[in-house]
Amino acid sequence: MRWSQLFIPTLREDPAEAEVVSHRLLLRAGYIRQLAAGVYSYLFLAQRSLNRIIGIVRQEMDAIGGQEFLLPALHPAEVWQESGRWDVMGNDMFRLKDRNAHDMCLGMTHEEVMTVIARGELRSYKQLPQIWYQIQNKFRDEPRPRSGLMRVRQFIMKDSYTFDMDAAGLDVAYQKHYQAYCRIFSRCGLKYVAVEAHSGAMGGSQSHEFMVKSPAGEDWVVECPKCGYAANLEKAVSHPSPAQGPDPDGDLTPEEFHTPGRKTIAEVAEFTGLPETSQMKSLVMVADGQPVLALLRGDHQLSETKFAGALGAKEIRPAHPQEIVEWFGAEAGSLGPVGVTGMRILADLALQGRRNMIAGANKDDHHLRHVTPDEDFKPEYRDLRQVASGDACTGCGGELALDKTIEIGHIFKLGYRYSEGMGLRVLNAEGKEVAPIMGSYGIGIERILSSAVELYADSDGMALPVAIAPFHVVITPVNNADAAQMKAAREIYEGCRALGLDPLLDDRDERPGVKFKDADLIGIPYRITVGKKLARGMVELVERRGKLTSEVEVGAAAAAVSQKIESALQDGH
């Protein structure tokens, strides 16, 4: 296509509201414009790039036997009430009423709708397995949209749903998706990791997230460089570092001592001269309205996800200061498990077997020494500890690393929640009614674009992978007034088209500097510069990433770039 005819509104300056790299560049390069908080218009370049991404996703989904549907974005309240999620989703769901005051909502996801279709039509085990998917807009009224296309309120998602007769069938569907996701993200040119994930409020047994490491990410993943263990921080396990000092021996009884003004673990450690690992950290949480005491080693952090999981709680929060005083008779900073009644006490596994530790005395400015779990109080032991960087891998002992990541895909086994709950039944070979087992698998389409921008940006702009760039190559005549240059540029352009490439001809009447800057900014992976060297019959072929430049003959330029593109697509660059 000819640049002079296109709408590519590049900005010379950074828009003030954009902070993260991808947001800034997508705006500057004329890919997107904001309409409201977390709502964006995708202009020409973004649409081309997203279509490329969608094309890859579609191919790979079809390759595993997926069947594409297009489902309503507008749902009646009933289907969500039936699954019980009308209430669960709270303010994250966009809700509205139709003219008859009937409750409706915009779909955040499509388990309900898919299940409704399935229960109306699937009758026999002979019809299973099924893989149904859709690529379309989903709506979530995010409490805080942010980071450009990273967290938005309307976004494109590929979502698939599988129906199988048994767990073994689900395993197959799950593995197919796992493999398909690996192919999709590799083909899109991303460096990603698949990590074990928490399956969240959806329930279900097994779950993996596909993550791209990036400082712009919002999730933490834990990785072992030695054995390849990788998990979302919410779910990750590790061996904690050893306690920094031995516990005092003997069958000692708790003994109160005065700790004026010492509230934090660090302050108490300094005051007593004992390491933080000798202390018990007491956190008061409220789980579904009930107070619960959580105990950890002094230097450890509570994983709220693990904590909620251990209790099977839907909603947890730290107790308010007034509540703490009411229940413990002391303020946070002097709390401990000894003498606590009327609430569950959950202790992290790292406290099991420890003796004679320091804990709060439930009396302001006082602590207890010689507190021993199981003797001085009876806790329930659970894994509550959030993994920290440097912990030892439980598999191989390697040193775990923590990285910030962007979640681009999530697959999980749903189990029977929707089929059971919404009355989806088929007859099995014995003629008995059974509920099929389901899986659900999502990909954030815009996040693939954002991640690619983040991953390959430099000071000049973006440098998109060939497979998802809006054009393969931009042909830049340096001087429009030079008829020979324009002619050669057009010939190369036509040559590229003949080879099946998507070329962009920069025929704008602009100074060369402007053309180069814009080409770099919008991230087209290759540029053919037609300039002075044309006198010798040569043009330049520039790779956007790394700015590698080579000279080729005019007549060979199209073939040369085609070859590079071909191999880049093979290697996923």
Added chain:
RNA sequence: CGGGGCGUAGCGCAGCCUGGUAGCGCACCUGCCUUGGGCGCAGGGGGUCGUUGGUUCAAAUCCGACCGCCCCGACCA
């Protein structure tokens, strides 16, 4: 929902403190010039100063309410 910041031309900003009816750079339009990294010269168009109430002879400027957007945190199938 808690904390912070911002709203003046398409974009980036100044003006506000100390009220007197709006300015700069980029972009845009016209002409000339120039053509290997956001060129030069000349001329020009474009703004209900987020909305609304109040104070005042007079409000972009002072006071109040509201709305919107960004950032940090909480939250996040």
